Amino acid sequence: MGLFVFLPLVLPLTAWPMARLAEQHLHPRTATRLLTGVAAVMALCSTVCLALVMVVGTAQLPGNPLPDGWSDPQVRAAVPYDEVVGKAAIPALCAVVVASARALWRHGRVRRRAHRALAGLPGTSVAVLPDDVPYAYALPGGRRDRVVVTTALLDRLDPAERRALFAHERAHLSARHHRFLLAVRLAALANPFLRPLRTAVSFTAERWADEEAARAVGSRRTVATAIGKAALVSRGTPVATLAGLAAPGPVPRRVAALLGPAPAARTWPSVFTSVGLAAWAAAFGTAVSAMSSANSAVTMFLILRAATPL
Amino acid sequence: MLSALREAEGPATAGWVQERLGGDLAYTTVITILTRLLDKGAVTRERSGRSFAWTPASDQAGLAARKMRKVLDAESDREAVLASFVTGLGPDDERLLRELLGDSRDDGEA
Numbered sequence: 515m516g517l518f519v520f521l522p523l524v525l526p527l528t529a530w531p532m533a534r535l536a537e538q539h540l541h542p543r544t545a546t547r548l549l550t551g552v553a554a555v556m557a558l559c560s561t562v563c564l565a566l567v568m569v570v571g572t573a574q575l576p577g578n579p580l581p582d583g584w585s586d587p588q589v590r591a592a593v594p595y596d597e598v599v600g601k602a603a604i605p606a607l608c609a610v611v612v613a614s615a616r617a618l619w620r621h622g623r624v625r626r627r628a629h630r631a632l633a634g635l636p637g638t639s640v641a642v643l644p645d646d647v648p649y650a651y652a653l654p655g656g657r658r659d660r661v662v663v664t665t666a667l668l669d670r671l672d673p674a675e676r677r678a679l680f681a682h683e684r685a686h687l688s689a690r691h692h693r694f695l696l697a698v699r700l701a702a703l704a705n706p707f708l709r710p711l712r713t714a715v716s717f718t719a720e721r722w723a724d725e726e727a728a729r730a731v732g733s734r735r736t737v738a739t740a741i742g743k744a745a746l747v748s749r750g751t752p753v754a755t756l757a758g759l760a761a762p763g764p765v766p767r768r769v770a771a772l773l774g775p776a777p778a779a780r781t782w783p784s785v786f787t788s789v790g791l792a793a794w795a796a797a798f799g800t801a802v803s804a805m806s807s808a809n810s811a812v813t814m815f816l817i818l819r820a821a822t823p824l
Numbered sequence: 825m826l827s828a829l830r831e832a833e834g835p836a837t838a839g840w841v842q843e844r845l846g847g848d849l850a851y852t853t854v855i856t857i858l859t860r861l862l863d864k865g866a867v868t869r870e871r872s873g874r875s876f877a878w879t880p881a882s883d884q885a886g887l888a889a890r891k892m893r894k895v896l897d898a899e900s901d902r903e904a905v906l907a908s909f910v911t912g913l914g915p916d917d918e919r920l921l922r923e924l925l926g927d928s929r930d931d932g933e934a
Contacts (some may be wrong), residue, residue, distance in 0.1 A: 607929060609903040624899050631891035634868060634884040643889035649896070662892065667909075742925040745910040746918065763914035769924050 519566055519593060519810040521802060522559035526707035527783040528799025529556065531792035537767075539702040539789035541777045542721035543649050543689075548793065549718065550694045557701035559807035561610060566814045567593055568607045571600025583821035592817050613703040621696055628653050632660065640680065642668065648748045650679055652686035662722040670747050675740035679729045682740075685726035691719045717764050724768055725777065738772035741765060825857055826866060826880050834887065835870065835877030 525595050536545035570593045573584035583589070590596040632653075633642050640661045648667035653660045661683040668676060688690070694715055702712040724741070728734040745765040762770075771777075783790035825917055828844040829836055836844075843853045849857075856913040858878055868884065869876040913921065 624895070627895040627899075628892065631895050632888050634879070635888050641888065642885070643892055644886050645889040645893065647893065658877070664889065682909060739925060741910060742921050745913055745921060748910060762920055763911070763917040765910055765913055766917050766920040769921060771843075773924060819862060 516592075517594060518806040519563050520599075521806040522563045522708065523705065524558065524801045525552075525803040525806075526556045526705055526711070527558070529553070529708070529796040530710055532789070532796040535789040537714055537718050539787070540783060540793075541779045542718045542725055543779075545718040546691075546694055546722050548796075549711050549715050549764065550697050551707050552796050552800050553698045553701035553715070556803050557708055559803040560705040561607075562807045564603055564607045564610065566810050568603040569814070569818075570596050571603050572821040574600060581822045584818060586821045589817050589821050592814060610704050614700050617699055617703060619695075621699075624779055625653065625655060628662070629655055629658065629660075632662070641697075650683060650744070652683040652691075653685060654690070654692045661687070667744060667747065670743055671740055672791065674731060674733070675735045675743065678707055678727050678733075678737040678740040679744070681727035681730035682723045682737065685723040685730075686719070687804035689722065689726070691723065694719055717767070719721045720764065720768060721771060724772055728772060728776070734772045734776065738769045742769050743773070753816055825854070825861070829878060829880045830883060834890065835879045837872070837875050837877055839875075841878065847874070874892065 534550060536549060569584065570590055572578050573580045573589065593600060635641055637658070639659065640663065643662065643664045645664040648664055648665045648670065650663040650667050652791065653662050661680060671679060698712040698715040702709045724737055728737045731737065783793055785791060785794055825841060825845065828841050832840065832931070838851065838854050838858060842849060842851055862869060866881050867878050868881055869878045880914060
């Protein structure tokens with residue numbers, strides 16, 4: 515398998531142009547699905563390859579529980595630079611596993627605690643909390659999906675803007691956006707090169723909900739003003755960015771997108787545009803990633819089977 | 825008794841209510857009244873240790889709000905789970921946002 519085993523570790527780089535271009539040039543629904551799919555496949559392939567390299571690394575360690583045959587020179591020859599990368603893969607894979615387990619556990623814990631906090635309220639789909647901190651979010655929970663919003667935020671919005679807010683949060687819930695967000699979060703933990711895809715998906719998921727809300731209330735401008743007002747009243751929590759490098763944040767970009775024309779619901783961009791090229795590059799990277807990890811897995815399986823005395 | 829409960833920060837025990845009301849009522853009387861209020865739906869209770877903690881029903885929303893704030897303050901990466909309506913604004917975002925919204929308002933009036 516040679517160097518092929520390392521390809522899935524760096525191929526996420528081929529998805530960077532798409533992570534950058536998709537949010538402006540694709541419908542947010544297409545962009546979210548495409549980017550999440552690419553991130554999930556690439557993360558899986560990268561983890562498989564990391565595990566394969568780790569097997570080679572572990573077999574060299576004294577006192578390992580693996581069959582003796584696995585430390586044969588033939589097996590080690592399957593992975594180039596096996597001495598270094600084999601050992602480096604052990605902590606790397608452990609870190610991936612621990613970080614993913616922790617992320618999953620925290621995800622469950624936040625949802626459980628939030629549901630428990632609302633347990634005393636009547637089981638309506640919207641929970642209005644009397645609080646002077648303005649916030650609103652969608653709390654997924656299977657049949658107990660809820661929109662949580664505080665009076666402080668509702669008081670600042672017109673009736674039409676409130677409808678936009680509820681439509682936005684309901685869109686998050688009905689399209690199960692939390693699953694996309696969790697998938698890209700885990701992917702970004704599995705391979706740090708996938709982080710730009712996570713950032714892109716958190717943005718496109720918001721845009722997706724914005725577009726759904728605009729369709730539901732029939733006015734793009736109402737959704738834009740609702741987002742703008744909500745952001746201005748809750749500006750007490752600034753995001754930490756270096757002032758010199760600050761590009762416009764997600765909120766102004768969402769508002770600007772809503773004030774512009776509705777995005778076309780094309781499913782796959784033409785190859786003759788920059789985003790089309792980027793999408794094909796990402797698709798190509800994903801395919802190569804899948805093939806190299808499959809190839810490496812099969813090769814490693816055959817070598818190990820040959821090396822294991824039965 | 826309800827007003828005494830409302831003065832409590834969060835759920836209160838029957839003993840606390842008795843103390844608050846100032847002596848004349850026996851502990852069992854307090855429990856009886858609280859149980860009657862529970863039947864009427866004016867209060868709710870939840871088990872805490874060996875006794876119950878009582879909350880006025882009208883305060884359920886406020887209680888939920890306080891609990892939710894506690895959850896949100898405790899979770900540093902809650903954004904990863906709860907897709908909130910808006911995220912924080914960067915240094916230049918506020919000015920940009922006001923410009924955008926100002927423009928849209930002008931368009932609306934034109």
